[in-house]
Amino acid sequence: MRTKYHFQEVESGGEAGAGGGGAADVVADVATGADVPAVDNGGQVAQVNDGDQGGPASFLDSLPENWRGDIAQSMGLDESQSNVLNRYSTFPDLVNSFFEQRNLIAQGQHNAALPENPTDEQLAEYRQSNGIPETPEGYELSLDDGLVLDGEDEAILGAVSQIAHAENVPAATYNKLVNSMLAAREIEAQAELEQHGLDQQRAINTMKSEWKADYQTNLNAIQGFLATMPKELREGFEHAQLPNGRKLFNEPAALAFFANTARALNPAATVVPNSANPVESINSEVAKIEAMMRDEPDKYYADPTIQNRLNELYAAQERMQQ
Known part of the structure; x- marks a missing residue:
């Protein structure tokens, strides 16, 4: 002691x-x-x-609870300056921050702020000191693994880089922003893909429940209907997306509509889908099976699937003649 x-x-x-x-x-x-x-x-x-x-109390122990307000009042600080003090939870935090900033200044890590209405020389020096390219085209991207830019992205970033450069965004910060945007888009795309899979399975389950034995026949009719479209139109139509985000052919109501329409327009389409000339296709397949029945009767009568197929083709021929 x-x-x-x-x-x-x-x-x-x-x-x-x-x-x-x-x-x-x-x-x-x-x-x-x-x-x-x-x-x-x-x-x-x-x-x-x-x-x-008992000894005197330490300085920190003797600080009043409202030490920030006392400092602000005694020094005549304005509201914004007082708010800065309020950011520090303790007096040691305030002191430590002071020394940290002082060390940064001593190490040259604090660059001077850009003055208002800078000259071209001041602006160039500021950009050089802060890692800002000379032109918007000078932003060089370093994408994280798995991230890619498509043509649409490049067009968007061309406009973004103009604003970033005008606001003196450092290249490192620009890179982080772009990578963050692309990563978020990948997450969104993956979530959308998973949702399409769920929608498709729900549509399949719904239509199997409604169509029962006619499920595959109705799908054939839809495919036959789509096959009559020009290729460019068909590809866009098959991947069309409704305003609710669901794909057109993952919507049960749309499947029912197209199946009914296809049956009405082309009864043969339920038997020979994806055929540009369903009548010719049916007649050709009938002739082939009848030749088997005549020339290879054992083979024909041993296969119920072929027999059922021939009956299906006969029924289609009758519908087309009506």
């Missing part, structure tokens, strides 16, 4: 009380840093310890 001493004047040439030296001895001991006894009015030693008085 550290010992404190109180000193009082001793008349020149006087003596200390019993066991003590004169005032000069006391001063000399203080100068050398030796433990020095205190002297009371009678020249007697009066030793006082920290433990006797």
Whole structure:
């Protein structure tokens, strides 16, 4: 425990009380840093310890709860300056921040702000010091693994880079923004793909439940109807998407409509889908199976599938003649 001493004047040439030296001895001991006894009015030693008085409170412990407000009031800070103080949860945080910023300045990591209405020379120097390219075209992208730019992206980023450069966005920050945008788009695309899969499965389950044994026949009719379209139109039509985000042919109501339309327009389409000339296709297949029945009867009668197929083709021929 550290010992404190109180000193009082001793008349020149006087003596200390019993066991003590004169005032000069006391001063000399203080100068050398030796433990020095205190002297009371009678020249007697009066030793006082920290433990006797409890010691003074530390500076941080003595800070009032509203130390930020006291500092702002005593220094005449405005509201914005006071708000800066409010960002620090403790007084040590404020002090540490001061020294951190001071170190950054000393290391040259704090660049001067761009003045208002800068000259061309000031602007060029500022951009060079802050990693900003000389022109919007100077932004060089370094894409994260798995990210790619398509033509549409490049057109969009061409406009974005103009704004980024006008606002003096550093190249590193621009890169982070672009990578973040592309990554978010990939996540969105993956989620959309998964949703299309769910929609497709729901549509299949719904139509199997409604169409039952006619399920495949109706799908054949739809495919036959689509086959009559020009290729460019058909490809776009097959991948058309409704306003709710669902693909056209993942919508049960659309499947039912197209199946009914295809059957009405072309009864043969349910038997020979994807045929540009369903009548010719049916007649040709009938002739082939009849030849088997005539020339290879054992093979024909041993295969119920072929027999059922021939009956299906006969029924289609009759519908087309009506």
